[in-house]
Amino acid sequence: MLTVSHVMILSLVLFGIGVFGVLTRRNILIVLMSLELILNAANLNFVAFSWAHPGIQGQVFALFVICVAAGEVAVGLAILITLFRNRNSVNIDEFHLMKG
C-alpha cells in the first residue's frame, strides 16, 4: 500500500541527491540540474499532501513551481552561456569575483 510516507522518503532522497550535487559538483551545468532535482523534490511533496488531504491547492502550487523553475532555468542557462563565452570554462571554482 502506497502511503504519503513512501512518497516523502522518495522526495527526501531526491532532495539529498540534489543538495549533494549542488554542493559537490564543479560543473555549473550539473549544479543547475541538481537545483531542478531539489525543486522537484518539493513539488513531489506538494502533490503527495494534496493527494492525502483532498484539495486542489497543492497541485496548483506544484504547477506554479514548475513555471518558475522553467524561468529560472532559462535565466540560469543564459548566464551560463555568457560565462562560458567570456571565460571559456564552466568550472565553478574559477568564478570567485565576489571574493572579499
Place this chain on the structure above:
Amino acid sequence: MLDFIWLIPLIPLAGVLINGFFGRRMPLKVVGVIACATVLAAFLLSVGAVVQLAGSEPNADGLRIHEVGELDWIPLDAVSVPWEFSLDPLGSVLLLVVTGVGFLIHVYSIGYMAHEKDYARFFTYLNLFMGMMLTLVLAGNMMVMFVGWEGVGLCSYLLIGFYYDKPFDTRTGLTCADAGRKAFITNRIGDFAFLIGVLYLAINFGTLTFSEISEKVTHAGPGSHALLVGVGILLFLGACGKSAQIPLYVWLPDAMAGPTPVSALIHAATMVTAGVYMVARMSALYAQAPEAMAVIAAVGALTAIFAAIMGTAATDIKKVLAYSTVSQLGYMFAALGVGAYVAGIFHLMTHAFFKALLFLGAGSVIHGMNGEQDITKMGGLRKKMPRTYWTFLVATLAIAGIPGLAGFFSKDEILWGAWSSGNKMVWLTLAAAAGVTAFYMFRLVYLTFWGRFRGGDEAESHVHESNNLMTVPLMILAGLAIVGGWVGFPNSFLKDAPFIHSFHHWLAPAIADSHGGGHGAEASHSAGVEFGLMALAVGIALCGIFLALQIYKSSSLPQKIADTLGPVYKLVRNLFWVDELYNLVVLRPFYAVCRGFRWVDIHVVDGLVNGTRNATLGLSYISNLHDRVVVDGLVNLTGWTTTLFHRMLGRVQTGMIQTYLSVMLLGVFILIAYYTLAG
C-alpha cells in the same frame, strides 16, 4: 550783481577743478590762460558788485551792506551757522585788492613759471588760494571766514613747499618742505587760539554772523567786559599767526622758499593781511575791549621796529622784503590798536600795491639772474633791467613814505592816528621804524641796482630783462603804487575838493570806532601839528635814505660798520637768535615729550599689542593640539575600526558560492536540530 557774490569764490575753484584734473594733459598756455581767466572773471564780477554796492541805499546806521545766502550749514540748537556771504565797504576794499592784484600776479606767473615742470600744479594751487581768500573776504560769519582762513593756510603750506625737494636755508638747514611745514604749524598755534575765540563768541552770543555779533557786543553790558577782552586777545593771537606778528612771525621769512609770485600774492599782498582784515571786521568787539586794543598796538609797533631792524642785515633779496612785510603788517596792527582802523585798512591796500610790486620786481631780478637771490652778488642791474629797476624804485619810494606816493598817505595817516589818540610811544616807535624802513629799502636798491656788478663776468653776461608778461604787471602795479594813495588825501590838504577822504567816507560806516580815531580827531584837528608830524616823518625817512646811500656808496664801509658794531651786528644778522630760542624753549621740550610718548608707545602700547599676540598664539597652539589629537583621533579611530572589521570579515567572503551554500545548509541543520531538541 550783488546777489551773485557767492559766485566770486567759486569761479577760481572751477579753475582748480579744470587745471587740477586735466592740467597735466593740456598745453601750458591753456593752463595759464584758464587760471588767469577765472581770476579776471572774479575781478570783473567784484567790480560790478562793488559799483552796485556803492549805488545802493545805506541802512539805518549809514552802512551799505549786502548779505546773501541763508543756506543751513551747521544747524545746532545753541547756535545755528548758515553758509552766508556778505559785502560791505570793508570787504569791498579787500575784494578789489585780492582779485585785482591777484590777477596781475597770475599774469606775471605765466612768464615767471614758464620753465617749471609742475606748471599745472602751481596754477591749481594758486587758483585754490584765490577761491579760499575770496571765501575769507566775503564771509558773512566767523565760521565761513574760518573755512577760508584755514584754506589759505593750506594753500600757503602747499605753495611754500612747492619746490619740496630743494634745500632752502643753509644756516638752519631747512628744506623747502620744512619751511612749508614750519609755516603750517606756526599758523596752527594761532588758529587754535582763533577757534577758541570763535567758540567763546558762539557760546556767549549765540550767533557768529558779523552784523549780529556787532549788534550784540555793543549792547553787552559791563558784565561781559572780561570775556570780550579775552576773546579779543584770542582772536588777535590767530591774527598774529596769519599775519606774522610777534611772537608767531618766524614762519614768514622762511615762507620765501616758495616761488616769488607766491611770495608776492600770499605772503605780501593778500593772505598775511587776513589778520588785519579780521581784526577790523571785529572792530565792534575791540571797541568794547580797550585792553585788547592796547595789546594789539604794542605788539604791532614792536613788530614794526623789530622786523625792520632784522631787514637791515638780511642778504637774500626776498628775505629783506619778507622782514619788510612783517614790519609793515606791524604798522597796520598798530593802526588798528590805536583805533585808526581806516588808516590800517588804507595801509593794507597801498601796501598790497607796492609790496606786490617789490616782490614781483625781486622775482624779475631773480629770473634775470637765473635764480641768484643773494644781493651781495648783484649790483648795477639798473642798466640791464631798466623796466624792473624803475618800477622797483617807485615801490621803494612808496614804502619809504616819499610824499606823493601811495605809502606816504597811508603811513602818515597811521602816524597821525597814533599821535592824535595819545599813544606817543607807539608814534615814536613807528616813526623810528619808518626811518629804518627807508634805510633797508635803499640799501636793497643800492646793492641790487646801483654800483658795480659783483657776481663775476660769466654771470653778468647772462643777466637779461624779463619779457612783457612779467614787466607789464610791474608797470600797472607801479601806477597803482603812485596813485593808490590819492583816494585818502589827508584832511589838511585841499579841504574843499570833492574827492577828499573819499576812502574815509566809504569805509567809516563799516567800522565801530571806540575813541574817535580819525573821526573824533577831526574836531580837535590841528593842521599845524599834522603838517609838523608829516614833515618830521618825511625827514626821518630821508635821513634813512641818505644814510643808506652814504654807507653803501663805498665798498668797505658796510663791513667796517659791521665790525664796529660787533656783537650787535651779529645779533641782528642772526635774527636775534629767535629761531634758536624757539628751538630751545619750544622744540626741545616738545621733542623730549615726544620721546617720552615714544617710550610709552614702545613699552606699554606695543607691549599690550604683543601680549595679545602672544596670548593668541598660545591659545592657537592649544586649539591646534586639541584638533590634531582629539578630533583627528576620533576620525582616525573610526577608520581603523572599520579596517579591522574588514580584515576579519573579508576572509569569510570567499566568492565561492558552494562554500556559502554549505554554510547555509549547516545553519539550516543547526536550526532544525535546535527546534527539534527544544521543543
